[in-house]
Amino acid sequence: MLSxxxxxxxxxQIYTHQPSVYVxxxxxxxxxxxxxxxxxxxxKELPNTQTTLSLSADSNITLKAGDxxxxxxxxxxxxxxxxxxxLSILSKYAGSTPxxxxxxxxxxxxxxxxxxxxxxxxxxxxxxxxxxxxxxITIGSNIWxxxxxxxxxxxxxxxxxxxxxxxxxxxxxxxxKLPTWIxxxxxxxxGLLAEQQLDSLxxxxxxxxxQRGVLQAVTSGQLLPLTATxxxxxxxxxxxxYEDFMAVESLVKQYGADKFIAFLDAAKSNQQDADxxxxxxxxxxxxxxxxxxxxxxxxxxx
Ligand SMILES: [Zn+2]
Numbered sequence: 345m346l347s348x349x350x351x352x353x354x355x356x357q358i359y360t361h362q363p364s365v366y367v368x369x370x371x372x373x374x375x376x377x378x379x380x381x382x383x384x385x386x387x388k389e390l391p392n393t394q395t396t397l398s399l400s401a402d403s404n405i406t407l408k409a410g411d412x413x414x415x416x417x418x419x420x421x422x423x424x425x426x427x428x429x430x431l432s433i434l435s436k437y438a439g440s441t442p443x444x445x446x447x448x449x450x451x452x453x454x455x456x457x458x459x460x461x462x463x464x465x466x467x468x469x470x471x472x473x474x475x476x477x478x479x480x481i482t483i484g485s486n487i488w489x490x491x492x493x494x495x496x497x498x499x500x501x502x503x504x505x506x507x508x509x510x511x512x513x514x515x516x517x518x519x520x521k522l523p524t525w526i527x528x529x530x531x532x533x534x535g536l537l538a539e540q541q542l543d544s545l546x547x548x549x550x551x552x553x554x555q556r557g558v559l560q561a562v563t564s565g566q567l568l569p570l571t572a573t574x575x576x577x578x579x580x581x582x583x584x585x586y587e588d589f590m591a592v593e594s595l596v597k598q599y600g601a602d603k604f605i606a607f608l609d610a611a612k613s614n615q616q617d618a619d620x621x622x623x624x625x626x627x628x629x630x631x632x633x634x635x636x637x638x639x640x641x642x643x644x645x646x
Pocket of ligand 1: 528
């Protein structure tokens, strides 16, 4: 919390130079930690928490203080990031911005965040893992973010943009249809783009570290397929979501950003499932793309 408040002093300065465009890195969970899913399918809605402060961003998004250590200044900085960074990334790379109400609640401590998670029905045994390791959680149109896990404002930009990507997909009806690798890969891509706009050097370094982890998993034979189960992902010793990001990046590099938006559009229709939408858009089967991608990682790791 202290570090992010210190980071805020810098945020005005950061915004005086216009961010360079282009891509990458996310919020990180501590590299030694286990991965926890940040969005849950068909979960119970997050309950309304007692909040004292709230501020509205554009596009139906409201930022709220989850406890009284989250200041109005911090909410203002978060609103500014959403208006100046997140929304344009979502329009360009996720195909739209949220059209219905979104609540983002920020928590300053493991205690206040843990209490809120207990009220949301997260099992008591899991609370310690959630408060220690997650960058945020999204259910439906509600996003909760533990600030104390973030180093600075650029990581907050990453987490908010990442979670808003999930919300955007949920609101257009494709969230539950997309395979995890596309849902998470796209959210990572958007989050990294946002972080890069605020701190491109730190973002590049994070990306190198994450990429090294994925390539080491290839050489040690521990790389999971893009269709890995949640249990496999929980037990992995590298960041499987970064592998998802690399797959989405590879897809977008090969076929272009417009095609990816066209695929997302096709996937939200009731007539097609994600596999059909993929084949209609890319003229190849999703499983063939997945296999080709894994092979390309194997040659990269040699
Ligand atoms: Zn996510």
